[in-house]
Amino acid sequence: MTDPGLEALEHAVAALQIDAAFATRPDGRSVTWWPGRLAQRLVADPPLVDAGTTVGRLRAETVVLEGVDLDVRRGQVLSAMAAGLVFSAVLVDGGRLSLVADVYAHPDAADWCARSFAFAAAMQASQAAAMAGRLAGLLGARVAESAHPEAGPRTQDDEMLHLAEALVRPRGSEPSPFDEKELGTAWNGVFGPLGIAPRRDGPGWWAPLPVGEGEAIVLANPQARHPVFGSGALVRAALRVEGRERAPRFEDALALTAAECSTLTRAHLLGAWYPEQERLVHDVFLPSASWLPGSLGHVLFAQALRLRWACRRVAEQDTA
Numbered sequence: 001m002t003d004p005g006l007e008a009l010e011h012a013v014a015a016l017q018i019d020a021a022f023a024t025r026p027d028g029r030s031v032t033w034w035p036g037r038l039a040q041r042l043v044a045d046p047p048l049v050d051a052g053t054t055v056g057r058l059r060a061e062t063v064v065l066e067g068v069d070l071d072v073r074r075g076q077v078l079s080a081m082a083a084g085l086v087f088s089a090v091l092v093d094g095g096r097l098s099l100v101a102d103v104y105a106h107p108d109a110a111d112w113c114a115r116s117f118a119f120a121a122a123m124q125a126s127q128a129a130a131m132a133g134r135l136a137g138l139l140g141a142r143v144a145e146s147a148h149p150e151a152g153p154r155t156q157d158d159e160m161l162h163l164a165e166a167l168v169r170p171r172g173s174e175p176s177p178f179d180e181k182e183l184g185t186a187w188n189g190v191f192g193p194l195g196i197a198p199r200r201d202g203p204g205w206w207a208p209l210p211v212g213e214g215e216a217i218v219l220a221n222p223q224a225r226h227p228v229f230g231s232g233a234l235v236r237a238a239l240r241v242e243g244r245e246r247a248p249r250f251e252d253a254l255a256l257t258a259a260e261c262s263t264l265t266r267a268h269l270l271g272a273w274y275p276e277q278e279r280l281v282h283d284v285f286l287p288s289a290s291w292l293p294g295s296l297g298h299v300l301f302a303q304a305l306r307l308r309w310a311c312r313r314v315a316e317q318d319t320a
Contacts, residue, residue: 004105005044005056008114012042012058015118016160022148035125035158037145038062038132042121044105050266057264058103058113060088060121062128065097065141075250077138082253082272085127086168086229086285087120089257089272096144097135099124100261102269112292119290120270126163164229171289172230178222178286178296183233186297187220190304204234209304212311215240215279218303220296224285232287233296237303240279241314248275256280259313260306267305268298282306 006029013031023033030043045057070078070092078097082090088099101120105113132143147153159166183205187198191207198205204221217238224234253273260269271284284299 002054002107003044003047003056004054004107004110004113005047005058007110008056008058008103008105008117009042009044011114012118012121015115016122019158021151022154022158024149034146034148034154035160036129036154037143038064038125038128039146040121040125040128048264053106053108055104055106055266058105058117059100060117060124061091061098061100062124063096063098063144064128064132065136065139066095066144067141068092068095068097068139069141070251072249074139077135079250079253079274081131081135082250082274083276083283084226084228085272086226086287087123087270087290088127089260089269090254091257091261092254093258097139097141099128100257100269102261104266104268109294109298112294112298115292116268116270116290116295116298122160122163123168125158126161129157129161130164168229168287168289172226172232172287174231174288176223176231176233177288177291178233180222182296183220183222186294186300189297190300209307211304211308212315213241214311214314216307216311218300218307220300222296226285226287229285229287232285232290235284235286235296235299235303237282237307237310238276238279239281239307239310239314247278248280250275253280256310256313260309263309265305265309267302267309270299270302280310
């Protein structure tokens with residue numbers, strides 16, 4: 001059996017130029033490294049066969065804070081932070097706040113999966129380092145500083161932590177490389193066989209998806225702008241569940257993220273759930289610097305899978 005996840009992990013280790021002096025490899029399927037004062041763990045799950053295709057889930061996770069105690073105000077702070085995250089989701093478990101990203105590698109898209117996972121890991125490390133101190137103050141928590149067991153604490157940050165300033169923001173000052181032609185190809189490939197035609201809203205295309213009760217909408221805008229990282233594309237999944245007596249809260253978004261992380265959803269986790277008015281929203285923002293052939297198609301398909309999975313999960317919870 002091929003092992004696309006392990007191959008993508010090795011690609012990430014090489015692409016990130018991980019310094020072996022500040023890394024550990026306890027086994028052949030994981031790497032923990034210290035690009036700065038925060039540790040990042042990269043893991044390739046053992047491969048499995050899904051509908052005749054070999055798939056391997058990859059995960060990048062950085063523990064950012066410890067001692068997180070959520071309340072309404074802190075949930076609002078995290079909701080605003082999650083809405084601006086790029087290529088990672090927010091996970092809170094046992095008082096620890098982590099950034100996490102998953103890519104499901106498979107042979108049909110091996111290059112895209114490997115390169116996207118490496119970019120996700122780099123962006124995660126960069127964002128985690130940038131937000132840790134301020135977020136700790138806002139939440140009354142502690143930065144989850146740690147050190148290599150032998151080399152000790154890192155005194156000079158790895159260059160990868162400056163990815164945003166060195167690459168992503170400069171590219172974001174230029175026009176988006178994503179365009180309507182690419183979006184049309186992606187949309188037809190994902191939704192054409194289902195007969196789902198897009199509705200237009202400026203440069204954005206959107207449509208309701210028949211994936212369960214309530215309202216499930218997917219939206220794609222190839223000319224979106226991020227308040228920090230500039231130009232790129234936005235692919236949004238929005239879910240509104242009928243019959244709820246209250247608007248969704250950030251704890252609902254956290255519950256969906258936790259469930260995704262413990263389930264093989266087959267949907268790349270490259271963005272964060274957060275509440276927005278009456279909906280739970282999951283945004284994947286693709287900065288201009290992340291452009292790869294086929295990116296919109298891969299992410300559109302992932303968002304459709306995510307909405308189908310989320311609708312089923314919410315329905316199961318409501319009937320439990």
